[in-house]
Amino acid sequence: RSKIPFSRYGSYIAFSELTADNLSNFSGTGLATGVYLRSVHGIQHPVFRIELLDSGTSVPYQVDATPSLLRLRASKGSIEICIPEPDQVRFRGNGVSLRLVAVDGALAIPNEARHWEINSESAIEKYMLWATRGQLQMDAPWSGTSNLHVAATFSPNPKDLTVEGEIDTYPSVWAPHKAREDFQGSVEEVSRDYRHWLNKMPGVPQSLGPGAELAAYINWESVVEPDGFLDQPAMLMSKNWMSGIWSWDHCFNAMALSFKDPKLAWQQYMLPFDNQQPKGALPDIIHSSFREINFTDRKSVV
Numbered sequence: 001r002s003k004i005p006f007s008r009y010g011s012y013i014a015f016s017e018l019t020a021d022n023l024s025n026f027s028g029t030g031l032a033t034g035v036y037l038r039s040v041h042g043i044q045h046p047v048f049r050i051e052l053l054d055s056g057t058s059v060p061y062q063v064d065a066t067p068s069l070l071r072l073r074a075s076k077g078s079i080e081i082c083i084p085e086p087d088q089v090r091f092r093g094n095g096v097s098l099r100l101v102a103v104d105g106a107l108a109i110p111n112e113a114r115h116w117e118i119n120s121e122s123a124i125e126k127y128m129l130w131a132t133r134g135q136l137q138m139d140a141p142w143s144g145t146s147n148l149h150v151a152a153t154f155s156p157n158p159k160d161l162t163v164e165g166e167i168d169t170y171p172s173v174w175a176p177h178k179a180r181e182d183f184q185g186s187v188e189e190v191s192r193d194y195r196h197w198l199n200k201m202p203g204v205p206q207s208l209g210p211g212a213e214l215a216a217y218i219n220w221e222s223v224v225e226p227d228g229f230l231d232q233p234a235m236l237m238s239k240n241w242m243s244g245i246w247s248w249d250h251c252f253n254a255m256a257l258s259f260k261d262p263k264l265a266w267q268q269y270m271l272p273f274d275n276q277q278p279k280g281a282l283p284d285i286i287h288s289s290f291r292e293i294n295f296t297d298r299k300s301v302v
Contacts, residue, residue: 004214005038005239006070007221008190009197010086012288013169014038014221014239015070017063018046025241030104035063035072037089037100037167040224040236040243042289045122048100052079053153059096067217068190077161084186086225089167092133092183094156098163100129102150108140117174118150124289127169132179134163194220200260219256223264228288231274232267245286247272 003022005014017035036046051058052074061074070081077095084090091098102108105121111128116138118127129136129152139151156163166179180186197220204212222236235253236243250268257265272282275291283291 003240004218005221006065006081006083007239008067008083008086009193009220009223010225010233011083011221012040012086012224012227013083013089014040014044015050015081016240022241038239039120039125039169040239041125041227042287044239044241044243045120046103047106047118047120047122047125047127048102048152051099051101052077053097053099054095056097058099066191067194067220068187077156079163080183082183082186082190084180084190087169089169090164090180090183090186091154091166092162092164093154094160094162097156098154098165100152100154100167102152104149106147106150108138108147108150108152110138111174112176116152118152125169125171126174127167128174129165129167130179131163131165133157134165136165200257202256202259219253224288229275229286229291230271230288232271233264234271234286235264235268243287245271247282247284247286 005016007014015035015037018031018033020033023031023033031046032049035050037048037050038044038046052061052072054074054076059074061072064071068082072079074096077093079091079093079098081089081091102118103122107119109117109119111117114136115128115130118129120127131154134157135155137153137155140147154163154165168174198216201216219235222239224234224236226232234245237246237249250271254265254269257268271286275283275286277293281293283293284295285292
């Protein structure tokens with residue numbers, strides 16, 4: 001969790017564990033350790049710290065994950081998280097509440113009945129929060145110019161102690177839609193997408209151990225949709241702290257994909273050339289929101 005984020009193909013959303021050992025690698029000041037929902041648009045940014053509550057008190061939890069499901073287990077309940085669409089997070093739980101503590105700079109705006117929009121200044125994105133089972137309670141005192149802090153708590157239904165909800169991300173205006181009814185169906189759909197990806201990975205002898213599938217998962221979850229300067233699907237170096245394209249690493253990504261997915265491999269190879277300058281220089285780093293030219297050596301000029 002502290003080294004490999006939980007995400008999915010196409011998404012700029014990632015969940016990572018910030019520990020004492022890796023905290024300095026993540027942007028943001030005053031961050032506490034814990035699991036965070038993060039954005040990898042541009043330089044990555046933590047957006048929400050994830051807490052589980054029992055009777056209003058934050059409780060410790062254990063984390064485990066498959067490619068399609070992130071599970072947070074506390075002593076009296078659990079929360080399960082899935083990313084069915086690149087811009088959508090779904091969760092369900094029982095026995096405990098889920099609290100999202102926004103990183104400083106967020107603004108909370110009521111949108112519709114039981115919907116709240118969180119405008120994250122650091123991530124330059126917006127997030128729509130809504131409960132489909134249980135209740136959403138917002139703690140966001142207003143100072144007159146901004147929110148002093150922002151925390152959203154999804155509490156279980158008192159009758160069956162279950163809670164479900166959704167987090168949608170978007171750059172400008174949220175498109176209203178109905179929530180998916182079947183959480184397990186969403187998990188199975190993501191699992192099918194991942195199995196399809198596995199079939200496109202190079203064959204690796206079993207004698208080399210279990211690392212092949214882990215590498216395949218990292219490749220799968222590291223791809224983001226076209227956006228900004230990334231005008232083709234792009235396999236980032238990582239969705240942790242190296243969330244960009246470097247004009248030499250991209251070749252290794254292309255090599256990994258070339259065996260069974262030549263189209264995606266070619267797109268990885270071409271990303272720097274799509275951003276080539278009129279005088280020939282290739283960018284050193286490309287993110288969705290910016291590209292860095294000034295550290296390119298003259299040897300990169302063609």
